[in-house]
Amino acid sequence: MADTLQPPPYRVIPIIPALKPGAMGQVRSFVANEKIQTNIGFPGRLVDDWKERALERMGQLLGQYRSLRVFMDACVHCGACSDKCHYFLGTQDPKNMPVARQDLLRSVYRRYFTLAGKYFPKLVGARDLTKEVLDEWYTYFNQCSECRRCSVFCPYGIDTAEITMAAREILDSVGYGQKYTNEIIGKVHSIGNNLGLPGPALEDTLLGLEEDVKEDTGVDVRFPVDVQGAEVLLITPSADFFAEPHIDSLIGYAKVFHASGISWTLSTKASEAGNFGMFIGNYEQLRKIALRIREAALELGVKRIIVGECGHAWRVAYSFWNTLTGIGAGAHDPYALQLQHQLDARYKQPTHICEFTWDLIQRQALQFNREANDAYVVTFHDSCNVARGSRMGDYAGGQFDIPRHIIRAVANKFVEMDAATIREKTFCCGGGGGLLTDDLIELRVKGALPRMEALKQVADEQGVNFMATICAICKAQFSKVLPYYQFDRRVVGGVHQLVSNAIVLGRPE
Amino acid sequence: MAFALLFSVGALVFVGGLAFRIARYARTPAPLKIPTTPAPVTLAGVWLRMAREVLLFESLFKANLWIWAFGVLFHLGLVLVIVRHLRYFTEPVWGWVAVMQPFGIYGGMAMVLGLGGLWGRRLLVERIRYISTPSDHLMLLFLLAIGGSGLGLKFLLHPDIIAVKAFCLGLLQGNWQPLPGNGLLLLHLTLASLLLVIFPFSKLLHAPGVFFSPTRNQIDNPREARHLSTWAAALDGEPPHG
Incomplete structure (x- = not known):
C-alpha cells in the first residue's frame, strides 16, 4: 500500500477543492476486537440492542456536556467551517467538512431529541439511526483528528472535536470501538x-x-x-x-x-x-x-x-x-x-x-552554541492541541511565542510558514486524535497536504530543511508521510532536539 | 381577533420556549475547560471576546468575508428594523426610537440584501449547497418574505398606521383591537408570528446558544483555579472504574 499510495498533488493556487462525495467512504480504521474492548470496560462486540443503547447514551451525554447540547442546536449551516479541515482539503470528501461531519450526529439528534425532527424529519435533515448511519459514524468520526481548527472559525465556537468525542463514546458504549486507540488504552493500564x-x-x-x-x-x-x-x-x-x-x-x-x-x-x-x-x-x-x-x-x-x-x-x-x-x-x-x-x-x-527551558534561558542559566544548528534553516509547526487547546506562560498566545523564543535562542536561522497555517490557524499534522495507525495511512497522507504545501513553499523559497514541533504524534506522523511528499523523514524534529544540539554543558567531567 | 390570538400565542411560545431552552443550556454542566485558545485569561476578557463575537462576528470574519458581509448586513439590518418597529409598541414613542426611524428603512433593505446574498451562496457555492437542508432554504425564504412584505408595506401598500398601532398597543394592554384589512399586512404579521413560534425549535437557537458556547465563554485559567462540575466532583477520591 505504501508503495502505490500517491499523495494528492500540491495545489498551484490554494483554491478550495471541488467535492468528491464518498471519496473516503471505504477508508475505515480497524474495529477493536472483543478482547481489546472488554479489557477497558466496553461491550466486546456490537450489542443486539445497539440502537436503543446508542440513543440512551446520546441522551446522557446531552445532559452531561453543555458543549454537545449547545453545539447540536446552534449550527446554522453557514459554511464558515466547510473549507477549514485538513482532511477535507486533502480528500475532497464532503463528509470531511466539519459541518457535514457534525451533521452525521446532528441528524440523529434532530430525529430523536427535537420536535422538528420528530414530526418533519425530511425538512430539517433528520435521519433514523440505522446500521448504515452507525457505520457512517464509525467511518467518519475516525477521520477527525479533533484538532479544533474548525472551532476557531465557527461564529458560535462549535468544536467538532467535542462532537467526534461524543460519537466515539457512543460507539464504544455499544461495542463498536476503534482498535488502535482502545488497544493503546489497555496497554497504558x-x-x-x-x-x-x-x-x-x-x-x-x-x-x-x-x-x-x-x-x-x-x-x-x-x-x-x-x-x-x-x-x-x-x-x-x-x-x-x-x-x-x-x-x-x-x-x-x-x-x-x-x-x-x-x-x-x-x-x-x-x-x-x-x-x-x-x-x-x-x-x-x-x-x-x-x-x-x-x-x-x-x-x-x-x-x-x-x-x-x-x-x-x-x-x-x-x-x-x-x-x-x-x-x-x-x-x-x-x-x-x-x-x-x-x-x-x-x-x-x-x-x-x-516553559521550563525558556524560564532558564531568560534567567541566563543556560548557554548555547547556536552555530551547532547552522546546518538547519528552521521553521516551527504549531501542534493543534497546544495551539488551540492549551496555553504556556502568562498571557493568551504564550503557547505560540515560547517555543519560537527557544528556537531563536538556540538556532540562527528561523523562518515562519504561511500565516494562514500557523499559530491558532495551524493545520493538524494529519495523524492526531487517535488516527496514527497504519490502517489509516491513506487518510494520513492526504490529510497532511495543507501542511506539506506550506512547508514546500518555505523549503523552496527560503531553504527550510528542519520543521521543529513539540508533539510526539506530529513527529511520528511527519516521519512517516514526509517521504510521500519527497522530503527526507528527518526534516521533522523536536524543539528540544535543537536545544540538545546547541546547549553548552560545561567542561567534560 | 384571530390575529390578536395568533400574535399573543406566538409571543408566548417565543418567550416560554426560549426561557426553557436557555434554562436547559444553563443547567447542563460543562465538566471540562475547553475554551478555544488563545483565550482570555480574565472574566473581563471573556466579556470582551463575547462582545466581539456577538457584535462584530469576529470568528466569522476570520473564516469567510462573504458570509461575514452578508451576515452582518442581515443582522444589523434586523436590529434597525426591530428598533423601528418599537414605535408600534410604545406610547409616547421613546425619543431614541423616533431618531432611529429613518434608519429602519435602510435596515430593511440591508436585511433583504443580506438574506439574498446568503441564499445566493446556499444555491451557488457547492459546499454550502451540499450541507443545506430544505429547512435552511425555507428559513431564508421565510425571513425574506417577512422583510419583503415589510418593505412592501412601506413603499407599495401603505396600511393605516394609526390602526396598526392601536392593534399593537391593544395586544400589550389585553384590549384587542381590529386590524386594518390590508392583505399584505396580514401576510407580514402572520409570518412574523410564525417566526416567533418557530424560533425556539429551530436553528435560530444560535442566538442564545452562542452565549453558552464553552469554547467562547470560558476563562483560560485551568492551572490557576480548579474547575469542577457537580457530576465530575462526585468522582473525586473514588477509585476509577471502567
Whole structure:
C-alpha cells in the first residue's frame, strides 16, 4: 500500500477543492476486537440492542456536556467551517467538512431529541439511526483528528472535536470501538505506557542513553527513574524513549535538567504523558489515565510536574489535570489540596518543558552554541492541541511565542510558514486524535497536504530543511508521510532536539 | 381577533420556549475547560471576546468575508428594523426610537440584501449547497418574505398606521383591537408570528446558544483555579472504574 499510495498533488493556487462525495467512504480504521474492548470496560462486540443503547447514551451525554447540547442546536449551516479541515482539503470528501461531519450526529439528534425532527424529519435533515448511519459514524468520526481548527472559525465556537468525542463514546458504549486507540488504552493500564515498554526495559533504555550522551559529549548526563524526593517529575510521551526523532528531544530535556542542576525523575508507573482517553471522549478513561500521574507524584513526593513534548498530552495536562486529579492550584477541596500542598506553588503546575527551558534561558542559566544548528534553516509547526487547546506562560498566545523564543535562542536561522497555517490557524499534522495507525495511512497522507504545501513553499523559497514541533504524534506522523511528499523523514524534529544540539554543558567531567 | 390570538400565542411560545431552552443550556454542566485558545485569561476578557463575537462576528470574519458581509448586513439590518418597529409598541414613542426611524428603512433593505446574498451562496457555492437542508432554504425564504412584505408595506401598500398601532398597543394592554384589512399586512404579521413560534425549535437557537458556547465563554485559567462540575466532583477520591 505504501508503495502505490500517491499523495494528492500540491495545489498551484490554494483554491478550495471541488467535492468528491464518498471519496473516503471505504477508508475505515480497524474495529477493536472483543478482547481489546472488554479489557477497558466496553461491550466486546456490537450489542443486539445497539440502537436503543446508542440513543440512551446520546441522551446522557446531552445532559452531561453543555458543549454537545449547545453545539447540536446552534449550527446554522453557514459554511464558515466547510473549507477549514485538513482532511477535507486533502480528500475532497464532503463528509470531511466539519459541518457535514457534525451533521452525521446532528441528524440523529434532530430525529430523536427535537420536535422538528420528530414530526418533519425530511425538512430539517433528520435521519433514523440505522446500521448504515452507525457505520457512517464509525467511518467518519475516525477521520477527525479533533484538532479544533474548525472551532476557531465557527461564529458560535462549535468544536467538532467535542462532537467526534461524543460519537466515539457512543460507539464504544455499544461495542463498536476503534482498535488502535482502545488497544493503546489497555496497554497504558497494564504496562504504564502507550507503547507497552515495561519498567525494566525502560530502565535499560535510559542507561543506554546515559552511555550514548557520555560518548557524545563527555558529560555524565543522567536519566533518573523512580527517584524518591526528586524536585521534578517529568511526564513525557513514551515515544520519547526510543522512537526517532523523539529520543533526541528526551536527550535535550535531560541536558537542560543537567545544566540547571535541578533534580528530576521519570516514573515507571506514569511513563506516559499521552492520554488517549480524551480521543475517545470517555471521561472515566481520561480520568483513570490521568490519575496515574497523581499517584506517581504523591508516591515520589515531587515538588513540580513537568510535561514533555506532546500535543494532546499537554492539552490534557494543562486544561484537564486540575479538574481530573487536582494537579494545579486554586482548589478548595481536600482531595485536590492533598496534592496541591505538596507541589511548590511558586511554579505553574503542571509546567510545559518549553516553559521550563525558556524560564532558564531568560534567567541566563543556560548557554548555547547556536552555530551547532547552522546546518538547519528552521521553521516551527504549531501542534493543534497546544495551539488551540492549551496555553504556556502568562498571557493568551504564550503557547505560540515560547517555543519560537527557544528556537531563536538556540538556532540562527528561523523562518515562519504561511500565516494562514500557523499559530491558532495551524493545520493538524494529519495523524492526531487517535488516527496514527497504519490502517489509516491513506487518510494520513492526504490529510497532511495543507501542511506539506506550506512547508514546500518555505523549503523552496527560503531553504527550510528542519520543521521543529513539540508533539510526539506530529513527529511520528511527519516521519512517516514526509517521504510521500519527497522530503527526507528527518526534516521533522523536536524543539528540544535543537536545544540538545546547541546547549553548552560545561567542561567534560 | 384571530390575529390578536395568533400574535399573543406566538409571543408566548417565543418567550416560554426560549426561557426553557436557555434554562436547559444553563443547567447542563460543562465538566471540562475547553475554551478555544488563545483565550482570555480574565472574566473581563471573556466579556470582551463575547462582545466581539456577538457584535462584530469576529470568528466569522476570520473564516469567510462573504458570509461575514452578508451576515452582518442581515443582522444589523434586523436590529434597525426591530428598533423601528418599537414605535408600534410604545406610547409616547421613546425619543431614541423616533431618531432611529429613518434608519429602519435602510435596515430593511440591508436585511433583504443580506438574506439574498446568503441564499445566493446556499444555491451557488457547492459546499454550502451540499450541507443545506430544505429547512435552511425555507428559513431564508421565510425571513425574506417577512422583510419583503415589510418593505412592501412601506413603499407599495401603505396600511393605516394609526390602526396598526392601536392593534399593537391593544395586544400589550389585553384590549384587542381590529386590524386594518390590508392583505399584505396580514401576510407580514402572520409570518412574523410564525417566526416567533418557530424560533425556539429551530436553528435560530444560535442566538442564545452562542452565549453558552464553552469554547467562547470560558476563562483560560485551568492551572490557576480548579474547575469542577457537580457530576465530575462526585468522582473525586473514588477509585476509577471502567
